[in-house]
Amino acid sequence: MVGMSEAPRPDxxxxxxxxxxxxxxxxxxxxxxxxxxxxxxxxxxxxxxxMLRALRYFHAFRGEExxxxxxxxxxxxxxxxxxxxRLENGSLEExxxxxxDGPDPEQSAVAGDRRRQVxxxxxxxxxxxxxxxxxxxxxDLSYKQIASxxxxxxxxVMSRLARAREKLAAELSGRLGRRGNGLPDL
Amino acid sequence: xxxxxxxxxxxxxxxxxxxAFESADFERALELCPGCRARLERVREVSSLLxxxxxxxxxxxxxxxxxxxxxxxxxxxxxxxxxxxxxxSLVVAVSIGWLGGSFVGLGGRENDELVAGYLRVAMSDHGxxxxxxxxxxxxxxxxxxxxxxxxxxxxxxxxxxLLGGRVDLVDGRRVAVLVYRRNQHRVALTLWPASSNGxxxxxxxxxxxxxxxxxxxxxxxxxxxxxxxxxxxxxxxxGIDKAVDADH
Numbered sequence: 001m002v003g004m005s006e007a008p009r010p011d012x013x014x015x016x017x018x019x020x021x022x023x024x025x026x027x028x029x030x031x032x033x034x035x036x037x038x039x040x041x042x043x044x045x046x047x048x049x050x051m052l053r054a055l056r057y058f059h060a061f062r063g064e065e066x067x068x069x070x071x072x073x074x075x076x077x078x079x080x081x082x083x084x085x086r087l088e089n090g091s092l093e094e095x096x097x098x099x100x101d102g103p104d105p106e107q108s109a110v111a112g113d114r115r116r117q118v119x120x121x122x123x124x125x126x127x128x129x130x131x132x133x134x135x136x137x138x139x140d141l142s143y144k145q146i147a148s149x150x151x152x153x154x155x156x157v158m159s160r161l162a163r164a165r166e167k168l169a170a171e172l173s174g175r176l177g178r179r180g181n182g183l184p185d186l
Numbered sequence: 187x188x189x190x191x192x193x194x195x196x197x198x199x200x201x202x203x204x205x206a207f208e209s210a211d212f213e214r215a216l217e218l219c220p221g222c223r224a225r226l227e228r229v230r231e232v233s234s235l236l237x238x239x240x241x242x243x244x245x246x247x248x249x250x251x252x253x254x255x256x257x258x259x260x261x262x263x264x265x266x267x268x269x270x271x272x273x274x275s276l277v278v279a280v281s282i283g284w285l286g287g288s289f290v291g292l293g294g295r296e297n298d299e300l301v302a303g304y305l306r307v308a309m310s311d312h313g314x315x316x317x318x319x320x321x322x323x324x325x326x327x328x329x330x331x332x333x334x335x336x337x338x339x340x341x342x343x344x345x346x347x348l349l350g351g352r353v354d355l356v357d358g359r360r361v362a363v364l365v366y367r368r369n370q371h372r373v374a375l376t377l378w379p380a381s382s383n384g385x386x387x388x389x390x391x392x393x394x395x396x397x398x399x400x401x402x403x404x405x406x407x408x409x410x411x412x413x414x415x416x417x418x419x420x421x422x423x424x425g426i427d428k429a430v431d432a433d434h
Contacts, residue, residue, distance in 0.1 A: 015259040026252060030244040044248045051252045055259070118235045136201065137236035143203050162197045162229075169228045172235070 035134045050074040068145040121171040129164035250413035254395015303354040304411045307374045314350035336362035339429035373412035388423035
């Protein structure tokens with residue numbers, strides 16, 4: 001990606017096109033940021049910064065699929081923010097090291113203990129496994145789209161996804177026990 | 187097909203990434219391979235559990251800010267300075283958690299402090315230090331915390347119930363912030379004794395996607411900010427003025 005200072009400034013026409021093409025994916029951007037950061041406040045910062053970057057780079061958008069394109073920017077934004085915070089004062093360490101949880105299913109109308117356990121199990125997975133599961137199962141991206149978001153070959157996407165699912169299944173069998181949840185014995 | 191091959195295809199099969207030919211191949215191999223059948227069940231189970239997770243909606247404040255940025259650009263096609271200032275303030279805000287949104291601008295410092303203060307009010311569960319809809323609870327709370335007694339009124343009848351108050355800093359001075367609610371949005375009213383005389387009519391503008399009203403009334407400088415429509419902000423300011431006047 002080019003630096004901010006080199007990109008042409010977006011104009012009114014660009015902003016309108018952006019609104020139609022990219023803005024509908026704000027939910028996806030926030031949801032992905034929510035799982036990447038595991039913190040609602042940081043997720044808002046990351047999603048907003050990513051939207052601004054996307055608007056800034058929108059001139060380079062060539063009609064590829066907008067959602068994977070935006071999710072890639074979200075991921076890059078988060079990577080940059082972490083790197084910057086580490087360089088400056090480690091202010092994000094608190095976020096990264098705190099006990100983690102995902103979006104709280106308690107807030108939904110049909111909250112359930114099982115969902116909370118699933119969210120918690122996903123939240124404690126290593127970052128590379130967590131992000132690939134979110135992209136596949138929550139964002140419903142194809143392998144090809146995931147490969148483009150993460151900058152990985154398709155083969156790596158396949159093997160990492162398989163490992164991530166095994167790891168999550170193991171984590172869940174520990175949390176949910178073996179009865180009543182439909183998970184086969186592991 | 188041998189078992190390692192079969193096992194490697196389980197995820198791709200579930201994810202619909204195999205061709206029809208490969209799928210048929212895989213299904214035949216699966217018949218002979220209990221281990222891979224168990225793995226297939228696990229993958230399906232994990233997948234359906236994750237897909238059943240509730241989605242957390244995008245916070246209104248985030249949406250309002252993003253839409254504000256887009257609107258600002260759509261309106262001002264050639265204002266490079268504004269864009270750079272906005273980007274700079276955003277970088278600062280993102281990197282230090284919204285606490286220091288001030289940048290060298292054209293008298294924008296007070297606005298930035300108001301926006302930063304509003305974000306503390308709106309984005310946190312602890313945005314209100316005294317939580318009460320009773321003005322007789324909120325008003326005395328300020329005594330000893332700031333050096334003046336702010337007028338406090340509940341505007342429930344006008345559609346802006348009082349939520350409480352807090353103390354914030356504007357231009358180095360400790361000031362009273364009253365927090366109101368408008369549907370799902372919060373309105374922050376910051377007020378301090380005016381140094382010049384005479385009332386001025388509320389002027390409502392926009393800042394980073396928020397409606398900001400500024401006016402002077404009954405000896406107080408008033409600043410209100412919220413992610414609501416400018417028309418709603420005008421009715422809020424009018425409601426405050428009316429409540430103040432009725433009490434005098």
